Amino acid sequence: MSDATVWIVIVALGAGTYLIRFSFLGLIGSRPMPALVLKLLRYTAVAIFPGIVAPLVLTPAATGGAFDPARGLAAAITLGVGLATRNMLAAIGAGAASLYTFLWLLG
Structure with missing residues (x-):
């Protein structure tokens, strides 16, 4: 082009x-927007974020599209810490630490 x-x-x-x-x-x-529209707009990020993250976990480009157990375990730990603590920074930290740990352990 x-x-x-x-x-x-x-x-x-x-x-x-x-x-x-x-x-x-x-x-x-x-x-002013109707109450129903305002209520539905609150869930926009919650609906979009999994759509962005799921392909990166299930079919990462780094592995040629094959599922990587290290990324899957790190995503599960991130989700668990996020649900348990309700703290985004703790979830991000746990996810990053677990990803690097599992990539180191699993090669």
Whole structure:
């Protein structure tokens, strides 16, 4: 692809993203939202985060798409610590420490 084509695609995607966000925030941002919509929006991150993390745990690119027991165990420990402590930093720390430990132990 030429440089001009790449920049046209970047600008078009940027404009499209802006218009999508503006349609939601700019046009109805000053109006009060219904209680049901506000309740559902609270769960957006909870719904998106597993969709981002699950492929990285189940089919990581580092192993060519094959399941890696070290990453699976680290994800399970991270989830367990997060549920037990309700502390995000503790879960992240436990997950990072367990991942590096299991990668070292399992090779």
